[in-house]
Amino acid sequence: MPSDRLVLKFGGTSMGDLERIRRAARIVAAEARAGKQVAVVVSAMAGKTNELVAWTDGAGPAAAGLPLSDDEYDVVVASGEQVTAGLLALTLRNMGLNARSWMGWQIPILTDDAHGRARIEDVPGEVLGAAMDAGEIAVVPGFQGVTRGGRITTLGRGGSDTSAVAVAAALNCPCDIYTDVDGVYTTDPRIESRARKLNRVSYEEMLEMASLGAKVLQTRSVELAMAKRVPVRVLSSFVEPDEDGYLPAGAGTLICDEEEIVEKRIVSGVTMSRDEARITLLGLSDRTDAPADVFTRLAEASVNVDMIVQSQARTEGTVNLTFTTGRRDASRAAELMRTHQTAIGFEEIRVDEDVAKVSVVGVGMRSHAGVAQTMFRALADKGVKFQAISTSEIKISVLIDAAYAELAVRALHAAYGLDGV
Amino acid sequence: MPSDRLVLKFGGTSMGDLERIRRAARIVAAEARAGKQVAVVVSAMAGKTNELVAWTDGAGPAAAGLPLSDDEYDVVVASGEQVTAGLLALTLRNMGLNARSWMGWQIPILTDDAHGRARIEDVPGEVLGAAMDAGEIAVVPGFQGVTRGGRITTLGRGGSDTSAVAVAAALNCPCDIYTDVDGVYTTDPRIESRARKLNRVSYEEMLEMASLGAKVLQTRSVELAMAKRVPVRVLSSFVEPDEDGYLPAGAGTLICDEEEIVEKRIVSGVTMSRDEARITLLGLSDRTDAPADVFTRLAEASVNVDMIVQSQARTEGTVNLTFTTGRRDASRAAELMRTHQTAIGFEEIRVDEDVAKVSVVGVGMRSHAGVAQTMFRALADKGVKFQAISTSEIKISVLIDAAYAELAVRALHAAYGLDGV
Known part of the structure; x- marks a missing residue:
């Protein structure tokens, strides 16, 4: 696995406004300046997907006997990630970096046609990888894909984690997921203040924990990471990076093969x-x-x-x-x-x-x-x-x-x- | 020119909220039920494009020496019309009609690569026309297109009028533009209360009037209508249609060949x-x-x-x-x-x-x-x-x-x- 590529994923809170997008951009810039070829997968601004979903609810379901409306739901809802992808690309350029966005249909992130809850079938990494080889930071909207027939799909709630892991698998590299918690804990710290952050956790354990109520990662993203053996690190985007954009050592939790866990x-x-x-x-x-x-x-x-x-x-x-x-x-x-x-x-x-x-x-x-x-x-x-x-x-x-x-x-x-x- | 096809275009005020989208949908439905094959071109919700542009401004211009950021500006700003296209398609389905949205890259609406102010180069009408022949109402986001290289473009302010005329030209049919005025006037009624609505005006006159400050239609859309001989009617979307969705007879202003003007x-x-x-x-x-x-x-x-x-x-x-x-x-x-x-x-x-x-x-x-x-x-x-x-x-x-x-x-x-x- 080439160590010079890295996928970073930022959730909706990390994309919540322009100031937070700039913070995410500083983290991306630090990785790029450290010599990494970076692809970034982004969620929509926090709250935006809910707003878009509410509009589709207001527009109403399909009348009886007509095709399900989920394809048009996807057209509306996928737009939120398109916005943040463009904004992050602009912000990175403003910092002097070479970046461009890649929509789901441009890469393409091919999915089945189960609109609203589509599953990723294939992500060809060649074009994206070539652009990164040429020195461009790739910014990819999470949550969205495209059918082989060319229609926009979305992956269901939390789907951006899955997008990030799928892109990492396509690029044959690890994936850092920035979220609003600083890692995976032994239990929910809001319930037990003595909960400890785990430095490493196996795919199998993370999969069970995600299915059983730990809301750190979407279950499907862990399944995919396990199947493709993508090392995933969960990190807080609210840890203040130092002035070069570096995070404290040992930050986050690495989700990896059981064999790589010593303790x-x-x-x-x-x-x-x-x-x-x-x-x-x-x-x-x-x-x-x-x-x-x-x-x-x-x-x-x-x-x-x-x-x-x-x-x-x-x-x-x-x-x-x-x-x-x-x-x-x-x-x-x-x-x-x-x-x-x-x-x-x-x-x-x-x-x-x-x-x-x-x-x-x-x-x-x-x-x-x-x-x-x-x-x-x-x-x-x-x-x-x-x-x-x-x-x-x-x-x-x-x-x-x-x-x-x-x-x-x-x-x-x-x-x-x-x-x- | 086959009389059974028609392009309708609704501006941002007509797409301003779900209630207004339903009003537009009733107009579309009336035309469809009267036997027309309808394509609808929509603007973003009023105010939305300004919000998106403000975000791109906040993300900042490209740093010196890097490619212009207008391509990413287009990625962000084009999303507004994607949302309304999906919502109108959903609303039409909810009314029992068969409808689907067609993004600029799906038709495709091919443009040059002058991002932020792109010019339409070609709109193949075959796929769209075939879907309409099969009984589907086509909903097309205005303002957006795609380069031959597959990147999203926008046409500049007021570009949705041009999108509508280009789609009408591709479908070889007339174009009704619904806006917040009920036609073209002899002068601005806010300045001269004795201004009269013109029933017909020639392409050449409309082109001069648009260039000289009449804000009813974007100049480029009139140029295109004249070049392709697309009959364009300007109508108010605030005239209350009767219960079957029909507008009063003689509504609006027809922009047409000089020879078709009797008076x-x-x-x-x-x-x-x-x-x-x-x-x-x-x-x-x-x-x-x-x-x-x-x-x-x-x-x-x-x-x-x-x-x-x-x-x-x-x-x-x-x-x-x-x-x-x-x-x-x-x-x-x-x-x-x-x-x-x-x-x-x-x-x-x-x-x-x-x-x-x-x-x-x-x-x-x-x-x-x-x-x-x-x-x-x-x-x-x-x-x-x-x-x-x-x-x-x-x-x-x-x-x-x-x-x-x-x-x-x-x-x-x-x-x-x-x-x-």
Whole structure:
């Protein structure tokens, strides 16, 4: 991997006004003057995407029977990043640097045609790389792409992180993501003041943490970084660079291969998400295909199910089936169940949004026994009951009463020895 | 010219908010339901382009020795029309119509690479026409184009009118321009309340009137309409359409070939412009090449000179040379003269911005004698002295003291029989 190229990504807060754009430009300039070939991926000004989305909402959805309007939604919403890309290029030139912007359709950042939530399919790096070889800083609007048919697409919320990683993969170089936090923490410092910044975290851990509620990076961007082996560093754009534009040594968190992490930990982080809902079907028929019927219907309606618990019901010949979904899918899922209540065969449905999912994540779990016991003991010591559990090779999640969420996070943070001194 | 296609153009006021966009959409829908194949060209929301330009100004000009930043200016500023094009397409779909937006680079609207003031070179109409043949309303952002090298350009202020005419030429159809006035008037109704709306005006007259200060249409758009013989109608988007979306009969002004105008007039309009400055070089050498020296230097600095008067000076062997420029070029022109004062050879320079140009325009002048006398007598009757004159086949302009501008407009409007009853 050539060390002379680097992708920098700045989020909406870092692009919030001209003064902040100048601050970002100083960071870019320092990297360029240090001999790096730099590509910069930018978000829209903070708040701008919301404004554009509100306008598209006001313009209204497509009338029945006509093609979905998401393609025009993308035309409107993609404009926010076009503006900041042009402004950053202008600012860099004003500082004496050679820069130009590259729209998604100019590179091109090729995506599928799932407008509003498109996935990047290919980013040819040749033209961009040649311009950088010729001494030009490339400024790329994040979040946007183009279909093979030449229509503008957007990648969905947080998509600029994914754009940055995709450009880095195309250029075969690392990616520094400047955001409003100074790295990845063992847990949310707003919940536990003893949270510590991690110097390094593995792709696998970061992926779990992103999925489980850590909002530092979009999950898809971590997946892509892991698949393409792009080293990603998360940094704060509010750390004051010195007069040459350099940041303090050791800033941020590097997301990298597990092998590159020297300090071994059993658990790297504790996450918490309130974006959960619990749905219980009481008195479900104990036909062996009943749960399959439920989950097939949910899958067909694109409702993702996370945890599943089946327990004995009071009524003979029936069970209770509990599952969790994302909160925004809960009412749709419940409606779907009610519509097909007879076909599925259950007595009653209950929906509870007053729940939280607390998780511990760490690659060290693979080789350590007793991780789960530590968790259950720590929760029991605080009187926290759990309603469901799910595990993977490197994480354990429990669903608990939302009122206990912060308490549980702090208890687990201490129990796994993550508290800073 | 197939009568089943039509280009509609809406300016920034008509795109000012979602409610106004819906009003524009109702006009589009009425034309579509009346059987027209419609393409719509839109400006950015009123005020938006100014905001974007202010941001580019804040980001600063390019540092010395680097390429001009106008290409990135265009990236930023072109985004305003992208937003309204997407929003109008969404709104039309919401009304049950089939519509999609076409960016400048998608059609493509090919321009030269004079960023910030690009000229349209070619608009292939095949793809757009095919989509319209297939029943789709095409929504096109005005003001923007793309170079053959694939970079975004803008056409300069008022460029959306030119976009609309160019699209109409490509589609071989007429163009209705919806704006905040209800047509072309014999003079500015804010100056002379007896001004009348013209039902028809020739390309040549409209071109002179646009150049001479009538702000209804951008000059370039009229040139293009004349060259391509595109019938252009100017209409108010604030006339309330009836419930089917139809406008009152006889609305607006049609700009067309002279032959299509039945009602013959000697003078069609009186215009006034304060965007003038008068520069006088006193005691200029009477060398025969001295004026050529002056005007060559001005031309090389891209200063357009309008009127020129040379008169005898007091000093033997010298003349006084007076010329007019656009007001925004005046200080630059004066500076240029001062820098080369010795080489050119003159004693003193005077700059007067307190002047106005009043003009009468009409194709009838070609075949009528006495038009100039009427003008001079009308001005003399009111005690208005003129400082310079310029004429073309179909217009006479005089430069006068700015204080007399409105008085002169009203006097000429009456003298040529233009006052409404």
